Amino acid sequence: MGKPLLDKVWDLHTVRELPSGHAQLFIGLHLIHEVTSPQAFQSLRESGLTVLAPEQTFATVDHIVPTDLRARPLADPLAEQMFQALERSCEEFGIELFHLGSGDQGIVHVVGPELGLTQPGMTIACGDSHTSTHGAFGAIAFGVGTTQVRDLLASQCLAMQRPRVRRIRVTGELPRGVYAKDVILHIIRTLGVKGGVGFAYEYGGPVVERFSMEERMTLCNMSIEGGARVGYVNPDETTFEYLRGRRFAPHDGAYDRAVAWWKSIASDPDAGYADQVELDGGAIAPTVTWGTNPGQAIGVDERIPRFEELEEEDHSAAEQAFAYMDLHPGEPIEGTRIDVAFIGSCTNGRLSDLREAARVVHGRRVAPGVRALVVPGSDSVKREAEAEGLHEVFVAAGFQWREPGCSMCLAMNPDKLVGREVCASSSNRNFRGRQGSPMGRTLLMSPVMVAAAAVEGRVADVRKLFS
Amino acid sequence: MGLERVESVLGRGIVVRGDNIDTDTIIPARFMKTVTFDGLEEHAFADVRRDPEGRPKGHPFDSPRFAGASILVVNRNFGCGSSREHAPQALGRWGIRAIVGESFAEIFFGNCIALGIPGVTAPRDDVYRLMDAVELDPDQPLELDLATRTLRFRGGTLSIEIPDWALGQLLEGTWDATRTLLVARDAIEETALRLPYLTGF
Ligand code: SF4
Numbered sequence: 009m010g011k012p013l014l015d016k017v018w019d020l021h022t023v024r025e026l027p028s029g030h031a032q033l034f035i036g037l038h039l040i041h042e043v044t045s046p047q048a049f050q051s052l053r054e055s056g057l058t059v060l061a062p063e064q065t066f067a068t069v070d071h072i073v074p075t076d077l078r079a080r081p082l083a084d085p086l087a088e089q090m091f092q093a094l095e096r097s098c099e100e101f102g103i104e105l106f107h108l109g110s111g112d113q114g115i116v117h118v119v120g121p122e123l124g125l126t127q128p129g130m131t132i133a134c135g136d137s138h139t140s141t142h143g144a145f146g147a148i149a150f151g152v153g154t155t156q157v158r159d160l161l162a163s164q165c166l167a168m169q170r171p172r173v174r175r176i177r178v179t180g181e182l183p184r185g186v187y188a189k190d191v192i193l194h195i196i197r198t199l200g201v202k203g204g205v206g207f208a209y210e211y212g213g214p215v216v217e218r219f220s221m222e223e224r225m226t227l228c229n230m231s232i233e234g235g236a237r238v239g240y241v242n243p244d245e246t247t248f249e250y251l252r253g254r255r256f257a258p259h260d261g262a263y264d265r266a267v268a269w270w271k272s273i274a275s276d277p278d279a280g281y282a283d284q285v286e287l288d289g290g291a292i293a294p295t296v297t298w299g300t301n302p303g304q305a306i307g308v309d310e311r312i313p314r315f316e317e318l319e320e321e322d323h324s325a326a327e328q329a330f331a332y333m334d335l336h337p338g339e340p341i342e343g344t345r346i347d348v349a350f351i352g353s354c355t356n357g358r359l360s361d362l363r364e365a366a367r368v369v370h371g372r373r374v375a376p377g378v379r380a381l382v383v384p385g386s387d388s389v390k391r392e393a394e395a396e397g398l399h400e401v402f403v404a405a406g407f408q409w410r411e412p413g414c415s416m417c418l419a420m421n422p423d424k425l426v427g428r429e430v431c432a433s434s435s436n437r438n439f440r441g442r443q444g445s446p447m448g449r450t451l452l453m454s455p456v457m458v459a460a461a462a463v464e465g466r467v468a469d470v471r472k473l474f475s
Numbered sequence: 476m477g478l479e480r481v482e483s484v485l486g487r488g489i490v491v492r493g494d495n496i497d498t499d500t501i502i503p504a505r506f507m508k509t510v511t512f513d514g515l516e517e518h519a520f521a522d523v524r525r526d527p528e529g530r531p532k533g534h535p536f537d538s539p540r541f542a543g544a545s546i547l548v549v550n551r552n553f554g555c556g557s558s559r560e561h562a563p564q565a566l567g568r569w570g571i572r573a574i575v576g577e578s579f580a581e582i583f584f585g586n587c588i589a590l591g592i593p594g595v596t597a598p599r600d601d602v603y604r605l606m607d608a609v610e611l612d613p614d615q616p617l618e619l620d621l622a623t624r625t626l627r628f629r630g631g632t633l634s635i636e637i638p639d640w641a642l643g644q645l646l647e648g649t650w651d652a653t654r655t656l657l658v659a660r661d662a663i664e665e666t667a668l669r670l671p672y673l674t675g676f
Contacts, residue, residue: 090510269671418504
């Protein structure tokens with residue numbers, strides 16, 4: 009029997025087996041940002057250690073960067089302090105930093121792929137749970153905590169347990185108005201927010217094979233919301249084409265040799281899997297969350313579930329979610345009023361996301377009273393979007409067009425919900441307080457659905473807007 | 476960074492009820508804007524401890540009955556959400572030395588072990604029994620004995636579960652992975668040399 013990609017990559021990167029039964033896993037690419045690294049650098053210095061492989065380590069700033077006024081020193085002294093800590097550490101240890109003004113700054117999971125740092129067959133880690141995004145390239149990529157960031161800096165290794173592999177095939181054809189975001193929300197809804205614990209998700213099937221790299225990134229990004237720390241897609245021609253010519257990707261003769269190797273690490277056709285799931289892509293609708301975890305999601309044309317339609321064990325979570333969200337079982341989600349519309353994040357802040365959203369917004373106006381913002385995922389996304397004139401479409405409709413960063417995905421910068429505001433968001437988490445107000449409410453959906461909600465002032469079925 | 480063995484935890488309990496308590500609840504993101512972990516304990520559960528005007532809402536972390544407690548008792552899927560280590564750090568700095576629950580989110584659990592904080596699980600009914608007992612009599616001592624996988628309280632003794640790898644690291648004092656990983660320097664080098672993407676394909 010053949011092997012899935014995960015096992016091939018895992019075996020290749022295993023340094024040794026640890027007494028604990030974990031593998032000591034070599035990490036090919038370590039990405040860092042300003043929020044989860046300062047304590048790790050501190051502890052590295054305190055224990056007299058150094059960075060083992062600075063050339064395999066790259067940094068950017070994203071979580072706390074303001075997306076409007078970016079003059080230094082930053083207006084927020086705490087943010088400025090974090091900036092300086094990262095600058096000092098990168099300089100001290102010789103780590104390349106894609107900083108503000110470099111033209112390469114952006115959300116770590118947007119920047120890595122677009123610079124060609126992310127490649128098939130690599131192991132990739134970052135102190136951020138959405139590192140699974142990089143799995144879109146057939147890399148094994150996962151988020152780690154700050155203690156592990158220190159391990160990584162010091163040894164370029166992690167102590168890890170090998171996950172089992174669940175293959176998820178999405179068959180058929182996605183209906184119009186349905187995107188990768190809807191697919192992953194549908195998967196999480198179906199398998200549960202804990203369904204992936206202990207698993208790596210290998211996404212495949214005709215729908216995924218037809219996906220662009222950006223769509224695959226959206227899909228892999230939210231694996232962690234389904235409990236799977238790792239999610240990946242086998243590399244194929246789409247992957248190889250995407251990488252061709254990117255700055256850190258192999259060039260010339262090395263590129264051809266790389267493609268041959270990349271092909272060899274894809275899952276074998278007769279690979280064995282711990283579990284297999286098949287979903288009909290044709291049955292997926294534009295999907296919206298109604299609760300406070302990403303599994304509490306329904307098609308926009310469905311009604312919010314009643315208790316009797318939910319598993320017994322989900323009742324208490326649903327009850328709390330209804331109270332917090334002020335939504336009611338049995339009511340439609342379509343028509344729910346919103347106050348804020350946010351397009352951005354490492355889930356959906358890429359060029360194709362902005363293009364699709366702009367198609368919906370074009371010639372329309374943001375509804376009165378709605379605060380709407382677009383935050384490109386990186387400098388490069390922003391540049392390309394502006395070259396296409398997308399910013400003009402958004403601005404003409406009444407959206408704010410911002411500088412790149414995580415922004416309202418987790419609201420560590422000044423972009424925040426206020427009070428009980430309801431936000432239609434293209435980000436990945438709808439936890440209580442996630443968007444900066446302890447009482448703020450988040451409805452997750454695809455960028456086109458956010459665009460539709462922005463112009464209607466309420467949750468709307470984007471399929472009705474594409475005429 | 477001296478390593479210590481964690482064999483048992485003796486202390487009073489504190490109960491935080493609820494399934495799927497996520498890391499944003501344990502430590503809201505705005506408190507992660509620091510370059511050290513110092514002082515995080517003050518913000519543990521911040522948004523559920525106080526109302527918007529800053530008045531305490533009667534959360535267990537503010538209750539004098541639980542002051543000084545070191546064993547946290549929780550329900551299902553505790554610590555779900557992000558990989559932020561700030562969550563176990565905040566709890567640890569508040570004084571939590573062990574967590575007993577129905578289940579934990581994977582990354583949160585790993586982060587706890589990496590700080591030498593055992594997370595142990597027990598069936599739902601047992602956890603409820605323990606919660607009721609601790610709420611009724613918060614002064615009673617709890618004793619978590621990892622080697623025998625038991626937790627003693629006034630109402631009896633529960634058997635608890637913890638994955639072997641985590642137990643091994645706690646008992647052997649190898650939960651701080653950095654030193655352990657660095658022992659294999661030569662093997663790290665050899666591994667790097669067989670990776671096509673590091674050797675130019
Ligand atoms: S956009 Fe959101 S999820 Fe992505 S890296 Fe930033 S904070 Fe994390």
